[in-house]
Amino acid sequence: MLQCRVRGGTSRDIPAMASLWLEASCEAHDFVPDTFWHSQRSAMQEAYLPSAENYIYEQEGDIKGFVSLHEATLAALFVTPMSQNQGIGRALLDHAKSLRPMLELHVYRKNAGAVRFYEVNGFVIVGESEDTHTGEPEWFMRFG
DSSP states (O other): OOOOOEEEOOOOGHHHEEEEEOOOOOHHHHSSHHHHHHHHHHIIIIIHHHHHHHEEEEETEEEEEEEETTTTTEEEEOGGGGGSSSHHHHHHHHHHHHOOOSEEEEETTTTTHHHHHHHTOEEEEEEEOOOOOOOEEEEEEEOO
């Protein structure tokens, strides 16, 4: 049986988290040029991830996904593309929900799989906006 766990992230995890974020972002957001995601990697690694409360999904010592929280905002939830649809995202989201009775997030409207995932897990659409970095429309969703 595989050894799996959700644990608190550390500063040593950040480079691997940034790599996972880049790979998953390029795959999930094919409507945004890959060059954009590559241009954001250093900011993600040096600013965004270090300032967040991070939790890692680890399987046999390998990072398969992570969730990042900033107060009541679910700032990021990413799973390696090869590990998706195996319950990892759900485990990370359940962990985040156990820590925060209310959560908010923004998700690209074109990312139908993620929108569906959040809806199935109790989030509702409460607004819409435009991502200031990409110009893409996004939903504002809330849980709790």
